[in-house]
Amino acid sequence: xxxxxxxxxxxxxxxxxxxxxxxxxxxxxxxxxxxxxxxxxxxxxxxxxxxxxxxxxxxxxxxxxxxxxxxxxxxxxxxxxxxxxxxxxxxxxxxxxxxxxxxxxxxxxxxxxxxx
Amino acid sequence: xxxxxxxxxxxxxxxxxxxxxxxxxxxxxxxxxxxxxxxxxxxxxxxxxxxxxxxxxxxxxxxxxxxxxxxxxxxxxxxxxxxxxxxxxxxxxxxxxxxxxxxxxxxxxxxxx
Numbered sequence: 447x448x449x450x451x452x453x454x455x456x457x458x459x460x461x462x463x464x465x466x467x468x469x470x471x472x473x474x475x476x477x478x479x480x481x482x483x484x485x486x487x488x489x490x491x492x493x494x495x496x497x498x499x500x501x502x503x504x505x506x507x508x509x510x511x512x513x514x515x516x517x518x519x520x521x522x523x524x525x526x527x528x529x530x531x532x533x534x535x536x537x538x539x540x541x542x543x544x545x546x547x548x549x550x551x552x553x554x555x556x557x558x559x560x561x562x
Numbered sequence: 563x564x565x566x567x568x569x570x571x572x573x574x575x576x577x578x579x580x581x582x583x584x585x586x587x588x589x590x591x592x593x594x595x596x597x598x599x600x601x602x603x604x605x606x607x608x609x610x611x612x613x614x615x616x617x618x619x620x621x622x623x624x625x626x627x628x629x630x631x632x633x634x635x636x637x638x639x640x641x642x643x644x645x646x647x648x649x650x651x652x653x654x655x656x657x658x659x660x661x662x663x664x665x666x667x668x669x670x671x672x673x674x675x
Contacts, residue, residue, distance in 0.1 A: 489666060489667050491665075537603070539605050541606075551663060552608060553606045553608075555604060
């Protein structure tokens with residue numbers, strides 16, 4: 447089946463630094479990828495839609511200057527959390543869909559970000 | 563996207579069938595019903611999806627009512643590893659287009675020994 451790889455699986459950073467998370471579609475090309483955030487004991491919240499070769503579309507309330515998304519190729523999207531603060535600590539998950547396969551979106555394994 | 567309603571939690575005995583209900587009374591004609599599950603600290607896993615006909619794959623069966631206002635996910639022989647949060651989501655699915663999935667709170671299924 448379609449595979450989405452996310453890296454790193456966990457990261458600890460100091461407050462004020464930036465962190466980059468990568469999301470790769472391994473066996474298919476994805477013109478669109480989605481980024482979610484999940485706080486403990488809560489559901490996934492969609493942050494933004496990443497579009498290859500164009501600007502990302504952010505959900506209401508998500509700061510685009512803080513969460514930078516780059517989708518430079520058909521197999522790679524990156525999310526950079528800039529000037530991270532402890533309240534940005536969360537589980538970040540990406541997803542994509544293989545348009546040639548008749549099933550739903552495939553999700554990455556997630557990145558646990560802890561800002562100290 | 564249409565909203566879904568699921569029970570907060572359910573229990574099931576190991577080896578028995580787990581039947582997870584979902585109400586989606588405002589579903590529109592071009593929206594599919596998707597089921598995903600999330601095991602603790604992992605990304606969601608796709609299970610099954612359908613439009614109006616019942617569907618079955620190696621993981622589960624999906625039963626959609628004739629009026630499409632509700633559905634049931636059936637895990638035929640639940641194992642301890644099926645303990646997870648199960649999400650029922652309705653979304654459009656149109657060829658190469660990509661429509662976002664909006665997650666509700668889901669159902670925490672606990673499979674007991």
